[in-house]
Amino acid sequence: MTAHANELAVDVRGLRKRYGDVTAVDGIDLGIGRGEVFGLLGPNGAGKSTTVEILQGHRGRDAGEVSVLGTDPANGTRAWRSRVGIVWQEESAPAELTVRETVRHFARYSPRPRDPEEVIGLVGLEAKAGSRIKALPGGQRRRLDVALGVIGGPELLLLDEPTTGFDPAARRQCWDLIRALAEEGTTILLTTHCLEEAEALADRLAVVSAGRIVAEGLPAALRERYGTEAAVEWTEPDGTPRTERTDTPTRTVAALMDRFDGELPGLRVSRPTLEDVCLRLTGQEDAR
Numbered sequence: 546m547t548a549h550a551n552e553l554a555v556d557v558r559g560l561r562k563r564y565g566d567v568t569a570v571d572g573i574d575l576g577i578g579r580g581e582v583f584g585l586l587g588p589n590g591a592g593k594s595t596t597v598e599i600l601q602g603h604r605g606r607d608a609g610e611v612s613v614l615g616t617d618p619a620n621g622t623r624a625w626r627s628r629v630g631i632v633w634q635e636e637s638a639p640a641e642l643t644v645r646e647t648v649r650h651f652a653r654y655s656p657r658p659r660d661p662e663e664v665i666g667l668v669g670l671e672a673k674a675g676s677r678i679k680a681l682p683g684g685q686r687r688r689l690d691v692a693l694g695v696i697g698g699p700e701l702l703l704l705d706e707p708t709t710g711f712d713p714a715a716r717r718q719c720w721d722l723i724r725a726l727a728e729e730g731t732t733i734l735l736t737t738h739c740l741e742e743a744e745a746l747a748d749r750l751a752v753v754s755a756g757r758i759v760a761e762g763l764p765a766a767l768r769e770r771y772g773t774e775a776a777v778e779w780t781e782p783d784g785t786p787r788t789e790r791t792d793t794p795t796r797t798v799a800a801l802m803d804r805f806d807g808e809l810p811g812l813r814v815s816r817p818t819l820e821d822v823c824l825r826l827t828g829q830e831d832a833r
C-alpha cells in the first residue's frame with residue numbers, strides 16, 4: 546500500500562452492486578481523507594445507503610476495491626468494526642431500556658469505549674439519561690442513535706441520513722453535534738438528500754445519481770462550476786412576470802433601471818443553489 550493510500554480513511558474504486566435487475570451502485574470511486582467530513586448527496590434510490598452498508602461490511606459487493614481504515618470490510622474483524630461507528634436510517638435502540646442503560650450496554654461491546662456519561666452529554670441527553678427510550682420524542686431518539694454510533698470511540702463515523710424527519714430546530718442541533726464530533730477529529734461520511742445539510746456540514750461532497758457520482762468537490766466550487774448564472778426577476782408595467790438568466794446580473798439590473806422610472810417592481814436577483822446544481826447534473830445524466 547502506498548503512503549498516500551494510508552492517509553485515506555475510505556478508499557473505494559469501481560464499486561458495483563446489483564439487487565437482481567436493479568443496479569444500485571454502478572462504478573463508484575471515493576477517497577475520503579482522515580478527519581474529513583464527506584457528504585454523499587443524492588435523491589432517494591441513488592445508491593447512498595447501499596454504499597454505506599458495503600463500507601461498514603454489512604453488505605457484500607459485486608465488484609470493486611474497498612478499503613476502510615486500511616481493511617477490506619468484507620474481511621473486517623471485530624477489532625476493525627469497533628473502529629467504525631454507524632448510524633443507520635432505522636432506529637436501533639431497544640425501547641424498554643433507559644438512555645443510560647442502553648449507552649452503557651453498547652459500551653461493553655467495544656474494546657475502547659468512551660465514557661458513557663460523556664457521550665450522553667455530547668449528544669445533549671443529560672436530562673433524559675434516566676428516561677425510557679420509548680418515551681423519547683423522535684429527535685431525541687435519533688440523538689441516542691448517534692450516541693450509540695460514537696460510544697465505541699470510532700475513527701470513522703458513517704451517518705445515513707441522520708436528520709431525516711427532524712424539525713428545523715432538531716436538525717440544527719444535530720448539525721452542531723456532527724460538527725463537534727468532526728472537531729474531535731472523527732472522520733465522517735454523511736449521506737443526505739438535504740442540500741442545505743450537505744452545504745452546512747461537508748468539507749467535500751459527491752453528488753450521486755442512479756448509482757454513479759455525477760459531480761465531486763467543494764460545495765462552493767461545485768456551485769461555481771456548474772451554476773454561475775443568476776436569475777433576475779421583475780414585473781413589467783402590464784403585470785407580466787419576467788425572468789432573465791445571466792452571468793452579469795448587475796448589468797441586467799442597470800439596463801432595467803434605464804428602462805423603468807423609479808423602483809423596479811418585483812425585482813429579485815438569485816444565485817443558483819446546490820439544488821439547482823443537482824437538478825442540472827441529474828438532468829444531464831437522464832439525457833445520456
Ligand SMILES: Nc1ncnc2c1ncn2[C@@H]1O[C@H](COP(=O)(O)OP(=O)(O)OP(=O)(O)O)[C@@H](O)[C@H]1O
Nearest residue numbers: 564567568569587588589590591592593594595596
Ligand atoms: N435490499 C434490497 N433489495 C432490492 N433492491 C434494493 C435493496 N436495497 C436497495 N435497493 C434498491 O437499490 C437502489 C438504491 O437504493 P439505496 O437505498 O442504496 O439508495 P439511497 O440513495 O440510499 O436511497 P434512500 O435515500 O431512499 O435510502 C434503489 O433502486 C433501491 O430500490
